[in-house]
Amino acid sequence: MDSNTIYTKEMFQKAPRELRESETIKRPSISYWSDVWRRLKLNKLAMAGLVILIILGIMSIIGPYMSDFSYYEQDYSAINLRPNKSYWFGTDELGRDLFSRVWLGTRYSLFIGIAAALIDFGIGVIYGGIAGMASKRVDAIMMRIAEVIYSIPYMLIVVLISVVFSSTGAGTSMFVLILAMTITGWVPMANLVRGQVLQLKESEYSMASESLGASKSWILKKHIIPNTLGPILVNVTLTIPRAIFSEATLSFMSLGLQAPRPSLGTLVSDGLAVMPIGLFYQILIPAIIISLVMFSFNVLGDGLRDALDPRLRK
């Protein structure tokens, strides 16, 4: 239609009275998390990380059963074999099957990482939530305590605790490793939760809920924590690789999981011992897997952070 068109009365129609119909939302509404997921899907690197993690997760569950050999069985007629038809990843210097050891090690490493992150999450949310909701005085005291704990170098305390427990003779158990990592590891999470709580406490919906007679714990549970889940999730995703990395470093100091139980860290440090005699494959495979795990969690965490950040929404 060009600008010269003359509009006549006949060209118009009366709008139907059913205004309500025009007000209804035809498209399904998108929830917060499906919106996040939609944006995360666009991030190829993060999706690659997710896919790798799923594959590694599945392999860590079924991998040890796929091999004909157990992770602890020693066969002195088959030591230091290179990868072949019956031993897919080869054997180590005690003749143990590296295929089942690598996947079991992946399982233990993932378990340690996830458990440490979940415990950090639990303590951090409770401590940070209480500090954020409490009076200023209590908050100040709680935060001073957290500040001191956080200034204690993470790795030093992890090493000390592992030394003490491994000296009891029982060796470093999974429980001790996780304890050592969470004893100072929860502080960043608590700080994060407290900051969010302080901010959200002043929001309109918290005030509305309070004026309707809701208790503090109700507001915390129903309004504040669900809204802080995003940043918390990012933090959890980035805590897991840190814990896995710490466990691997401990293995290097002979403070890792007790033999014959493998972890990715103990496998790498065992592999290092035989590398000078030319058996490079023994360190290569666990090194690649540990790097893949770290890579995947890191890119997934970054992707989640971008997907959750409302400032990046277009």
Next chain:
Amino acid sequence: MSKYFVRRLAMSVVTLWVIVTITFILMHSVPGNPFANENKNIPEVVYQNLLKKYGLDKPLSEQYLIYLKNIVRWDFGESMKSNTETVNEMIARGFPVSAQLGLQALLIALIIGPALGAIAALYQNRFPDYISMIVSIIGVSVPSFVMGTFLIQFVARNVDWLPIGGWGEWRHTILPSFALALMPLAQIARLMRSSMLEVLGQDYIKTAKSKGISRTAVILKHAVRNAILPVVSILGTTVSNLLVGSFVIEKIFGVPGLGMFFVNSIYNRDYTLIMGVTVFYAIILISMLFIVDIAYTLIDPRIRLTKEGR
């Protein structure tokens, strides 16, 4: 400012005291004592004398006070496994080596990291950005012990000039420095990239450009200067990462530094050495955090400390 300084200093001292105490409690909660589980057949008199030598015959509270007093006087006692050196002497021997390695790595990370991040931000979503992001993803994904091993396997074995391990000449320091620097370098590059991107979108950059200032001057004087602030704030963490990295890197490359002593003291269960090195590391790290915090408030004019502290 001076009030903040004092408060921050007091916090550091309290933290140090907490660490010293925790270290003491943990090391003395090890069941038995270091001599009991070794030679079961040492004569009773010798055993008592050993206990006396290390002050283990006194009540625990007294031992604690003596320990605190000694630390204040910078005396970490005698090593339980080495007959020739005290813990102080071992720290004095190992620390310069570790410090050289650590400083070289820090220098590498502080020069390449921000440059890589800034270039990535300037060429966002173009070739240089991809290259720098690949480097930094490798840096945070590949643990330093894997990187060290691979450097030995693929670089040192093929380049005659670079030794596989050991210490003495400067060329011995090159590979371990790079292996140690990679992780902090990558972290700094990532941080620098995002902070640079944020700064480049600010109005004062547009103002500077519209005033006709050259591109180089805008980038160096206006963008990089502001974008580098977050990098300064994580320097404390960087130093502590370097320290942890040094445990492993020194062991792989056979560098006779403090990190290697620490790892060996754990192998040997040399409790006085473990305690001494832990406290020494804690002192270094906490002073670093303190310095970084104070420096940060000095260089960032946006942080104005109010009367009540923060």
